[in-house]
Amino acid sequence: MAAKDGDTVRVHYTGTLNDGTVFDSSFGSDPIEFAIGDHMVIAGFENAVLGMEPGDTKSFTIASAEAYGEHDPRLVQDVPRAELPPEMIPQPGMRLTARGQDGSEIGLVITHVTDEAVRLDANHPLAGQDLTFEIQLVEIAA
Known part of the structure; x- marks a missing residue:
């Protein structure tokens, strides 16, 4: 069963910057849970989960413009x-x-x-940064 729009999913992730710095990770704690299409996470993250099945892993990069935007002086x-x-x-x-x-x-x-x-x-701390994620789909809620 692949993740689709409207599904509630649980995902483990590690987010890194271009220089390899880890800015956030759920490994070592509970996976995050969100409904695909509810815009609770940035769009590129949501879109990456679409089509994944439980146990699948994926690595992808989200350009700053699609993440937290460009740094606005x-x-x-x-x-x-x-x-x-x-x-x-x-x-x-x-x-x-x-x-x-x-x-x-x-x-x-x-x-x-x-x-x-x-x-x-007042910019988001990750504004202007391309974000790379390594994710694992843990579960699709019934």
């Missing part, structure tokens, strides 16, 4: 340190959450710190 902003909470000690790599004008949460990463300003990046 308009989403990078320098903010005066005086606008940060006084108790905060900003460090590159620190993750913050801000509220958008519509009340939605926006994930931010501090990418650069000076005495005067902090550079905040």
